[in-house]
Amino acid sequence: MMEGLQRQLQRDRGLTVSTLPDKGRCLFTTRDFSPGEIILSEEPYVSVPNKSSAESRCDWCFTSSNIKRCSSCHVVWYCGSRCQKSDWKLHRLECQLLSQLEKNRIRSLTPSIRLMVKLYLKKKLQDEKVIPTTVMDNYSLVKNLVSHISEVGENQLVLYAQMASLVNIILQWPNLNIKEIAENFSKLACNAHTVCDSELIPLGTGLYPVVSIINHSCYPNSVLVFEGRMATVRAMQHIPKGSEVLISYIETAGSTLTRQKALKEQYFFTCSCPRCIKLGQKDDIEESAVIEGYRCKNHTCDGFLLRDPESKGLICQRCGLVRGIEEILKIAGEEKAMSEKASAALSSGHTSEALDMYLMVEKLQVKLCHSGSIKLMRTREILLKILMEMQDWKKALTYCRLTIPVYERVYPNIHPLRGLQYYTCGKLNWLLGHTEEAIKSLTQAVDVLRITHGTTTPFMKELLGKLEEARAEASFKLSSMDDE
Numbered sequence: 215m216m217e218g219l220q221r222q223l224q225r226d227r228g229l230t231v232s233t234l235p236d237k238g239r240c241l242f243t244t245r246d247f248s249p250g251e252i253i254l255s256e257e258p259y260v261s262v263p264n265k266s267s268a269e270s271r272c273d274w275c276f277t278s279s280n281i282k283r284c285s286s287c288h289v290v291w292y293c294g295s296r297c298q299k300s301d302w303k304l305h306r307l308e309c310q311l312l313s314q315l316e317k318n319r320i321r322s323l324t325p326s327i328r329l330m331v332k333l334y335l336k337k338k339l340q341d342e343k344v345i346p347t348t349v350m351d352n353y354s355l356v357k358n359l360v361s362h363i364s365e366v367g368e369n370q371l372v373l374y375a376q377m378a379s380l381v382n383i384i385l386q387w388p389n390l391n392i393k394e395i396a397e398n399f400s401k402l403a404c405n406a407h408t409v410c411d412s413e414l415i416p417l418g419t420g421l422y423p424v425v426s427i428i429n430h431s432c433y434p435n436s437v438l439v440f441e442g443r444m445a446t447v448r449a450m451q452h453i454p455k456g457s458e459v460l461i462s463y464i465e466t467a468g469s470t471l472t473r474q475k476a477l478k479e480q481y482f483f484t485c486s487c488p489r490c491i492k493l494g495q496k497d498d499i500e501e502s503a504v505i506e507g508y509r510c511k512n513h514t515c516d517g518f519l520l521r522d523p524e525s526k527g528l529i530c531q532r533c534g535l536v537r538g539i540e541e542i543l544k545i546a547g548e549e550k551a552m553s554e555k556a557s558a559a560l561s562s563g564h565t566s567e568a569l570d571m572y573l574m575v576e577k578l579q580v581k582l583c584h585s586g587s588i589k590l591m592r593t594r595e596i597l598l599k600i601l602m603e604m605q606d607w608k609k610a611l612t613y614c615r616l617t618i619p620v621y622e623r624v625y626p627n628i629h630p631l632r633g634l635q636y637y638t639c640g641k642l643n644w645l646l647g648h649t650e651e652a653i654k655s656l657t658q659a660v661d662v663l664r665i666t667h668g669t670t671t672p673f674m675k676e677l678l679g680k681l682e683e684a685r686a687e688a689s690f691k692l693s694s695m696d697d698e
């Protein structure tokens with residue numbers, strides 16, 4: 215199977231699988247790739263939508279529109295007969311199992327448990343040749359995934375063992391190996407991908423064993439996006455022949471320490487990408503102080519603070535003013551308490567209370583954090599979302615504009631989140647009738663998103679349509695001015 219995969223990747227894609235001593239398997243290019251070009255597309259081996267009390271999703275394509283519950287198991291939803299048919303061979307077995315479960319068990323079913331049950335059902339159906347196997351779609355690819363089981367902590371192991379025994383109860387197969395199921399949970403933790411829509415809203419989880427060969431970099435040359443349930447890896451820059459294809463597994467906006475911690479905890483490795491090797495160097499320390507540190511006490515100064523070895527405070531690197539730790543901790547405490555209240559208000563649907571609370575959080579964070587702070591940017595993003603929900607386009611645009619300089623600082627020129635933020639800015643300007651500004655932001659969005667998302671998806675067609683509309687409006691305005 216592995217030779218078959220190698221041959222297909224080489225012939226159809228210009229790719230090859232190699233092994234590096236410090237990384238394990240890796241994907242390399244055997245030809246040049248240009249920015250925006252698809253490197254790899256893959257359907258999931260298995261996938262499952264997220265569980266949300268507010269919104270169910272089609273088990274096959276993840277849409278939440280026009281969905282109906284399966285009339286037999288009452289657990290799984292489909293948007294129509296096409297998706298139901300595509301999933302039928304597997305769901306037929308799953309449906310019988312789910313129908314036998316007690317109500318309490320059904321309620322406690324998590325997406326991970328369902329994903330694991332589906333994994334075993336798919337393997338069984340492929341073993342019995344009910345579902346065909348292909349070089350890109352077979353269980354041996356799952357077998358080859360890394361699990362890091364020997365590095366998993368005691369508490370996590372107990373959790374995996376409990377989850378494995380639940381899978382065993384659901385499947386009721388003789389001779390099921392609980393240890394193997396637990397190890398497969400560990401594989402899912404470092405190999406499964408969150409399936410997102412074009413705006414990067416999470417919809418579910420999928421296992422894409424070929425995409426899982428791709429290693430991580432905090433400065434990646436490629437990006438993983440989803441078109442429905444299909445995973446697509448695109449080149450974000452020119453990738454010469456003989457390069458390793460690298461995507462990012464994590465939110466790359468954080469400081470080197472934050473990124474390394476996240477990678478170690480979930481993926482058990484220490485990243486040595488061009489950004490991570492700078493750990494502890496002057497530039498890296500200063501960047502962390504801006505994006506995760508505190509602001510100068512003097513509000514007219516935009517300096518960042520570093521620990522002052524002589525005093526018990528932090529010293530501004532621009533004006534030299536010392537800021538005491540006690541004062542920082544006091545505001546930080548108030549900010550934490552208010553953030554918790556605000557988040558609780560938002561998740562219980564009290565939108566206008568949440569808005570007031572987040573405005574207070576923002577005030578405290580402005581006192582506390584540097585203007586380049588990621589934390590402050592996240593609060594402003596929440597305010598932007600709330601204000602958009604309330605259709606207060608004017609204030610929403612103010613917040614969107616405030617986030618842009620931080621996006622431009624923490625994300626590279628071509629990054630999907632940066633493109634999406636320009637898109638939001640463009641839409642808001644358009645709604646407010648600021649045609650010229652809308653054209654500028656929508657053009658910036660297109661420049662980024664045509665590389666990360668391609669140009670042919672409905673999402674991109676909508677964006678390109680909006681830009682065209684804004685340009686037509688601008689030239690109409692111009693020609694009516696000429697007439698006057």
Ligand SMILES: C[S@@+](CC[C@H](N)C(=O)[O-])C[C@H]1O[C@@H](n2cnc3c(N)ncnc32)[C@H](O)[C@@H]1O
Pocket residue numbers: 236237238239240358359360362404405426427428429430431480481482483484485486
């Ligand atoms: C999704 S898998 C990637 C493929 C993997 N190398 C393999 O052999 O199957 C994730 C695992 O790959 C390894 N890995 C990924 N990126 C790495 C990197 N930049 N440096 C070292 N190891 C890395 C880690 O062991 C991580 O848990």
